[in-house]
Amino acid sequence: MNKGTAVVTGGAAGIGQAYAQRLAADGFDIAVADMNDASTTRALVEATGRKFYSAAVNVSSPESTLQFSADVAAHLGPVTALVNNAGIYPWKSFAETDYEMWRKVMGVNLDGAFLMAKAFVPGMVERQHGRIVNVASSSLWLNVPDMTAYIASKGGVVGFTRALASELGKDGITVNVIAPGLTNTKSMHGTNEEIFDYLPKLQAIPRTIQPGDLVGVVSFLCSADSAFVTGQTIIADGGQARI
Numbered sequence: 001m002n003k004g005t006a007v008v009t010g011g012a013a014g015i016g017q018a019y020a021q022r023l024a025a026d027g028f029d030i031a032v033a034d035m036n037d038a039s040t041t042r043a044l045v046e047a048t049g050r051k052f053y054s055a056a057v058n059v060s061s062p063e064s065t066l067q068f069s070a071d072v073a074a075h076l077g078p079v080t081a082l083v084n085n086a087g088i089y090p091w092k093s094f095a096e097t098d099y100e101m102w103r104k105v106m107g108v109n110l111d112g113a114f115l116m117a118k119a120f121v122p123g124m125v126e127r128q129h130g131r132i133v134n135v136a137s138s139s140l141w142l143n144v145p146d147m148t149a150y151i152a153s154k155g156g157v158v159g160f161t162r163a164l165a166s167e168l169g170k171d172g173i174t175v176n177v178i179a180p181g182l183t184n185t186k187s188m189h190g191t192n193e194e195i196f197d198y199l200p201k202l203q204a205i206p207r208t209i210q211p212g213d214l215v216g217v218v219s220f221l222c223s224a225d226s227a228f229v230t231g232q233t234i235i236a237d238g239g240q241a242r243i
Ligand SMILES: NC(=O)c1ccc[n+]([C@@H]2O[C@H](COP(=O)([O-])OP(=O)(O)OC[C@H]3O[C@@H](n4cnc5c(N)ncnc54)[C@H](O)[C@@H]3O)[C@@H](O)[C@H]2O)c1
Pocket: 009, 010, 011, 012, 013, 014, 015, 016, 033, 034, 035, 036, 057, 058, 059, 060, 085, 086, 087, 088, 089, 108, 135, 136, 137, 138, 179, 180, 181, 182, 183, 184, 185, 186, 187, 188
């Protein structure tokens, strides 16, 4: 069944790619907004029989996100789901975090969700239907050093979600958050490898989280079954953080 188009930001790699693949299997055509080439995601989506469109988009740019919404409408038609997954997570102490770095992290992680909502919510309001899933992180509820800008940005994502949900409920649009725990992606490896040894042991389900462990939550939040769930945060971290 065709469910319309789902937009996934940062869907060229990592967790976003897994969201795109799952939403395609669920029956959505997929549009990926990413700074990087999304051809691997294209192959995965097209293998499900769904249509795919991607463009080089910087989610922290008002012009780039607005242009993307026009391009998606032209290529794939109405957007029914928006997953604001693009994010960056530089491991920097507070002392090492200068204002430029702070603004960059806010620009992608928080402004990006705002700008993509600005670009796609008007169409959802017009059609009186939509699903928005923003991506935070379970680190927001945990003791994680060297991530001040990141954790602040993800706190902003939760606040933005709650506020936007309050405004859009009357228009048939839900807005929720998935907050993953430490997940096995290429970008997460390299800088702080030791966390993969000790963090999973603190989870109720004590193994490393794979992108595929997260996709069911996003699938539910984009589905008809979640029609009365809005403003909420679902932590998918194997049961470490509790809210
Ligand atoms: N991996 C984890 O352990 C983990 C844990 C909790 C939350 N998250 C969140 O999940 C999301 C995805 O994480 P990931 O590990 O898959 O990351 P990743 O680095 O593997 O993928 C992120 C994608 O976003 C794209 N991107 C970055 N800046 C962009 C911009 N300005 N405009 C458009 N695209 C941009 C990148 O090109 C990349 O393809 C992020 O929001 C991250 O904060 C990840």
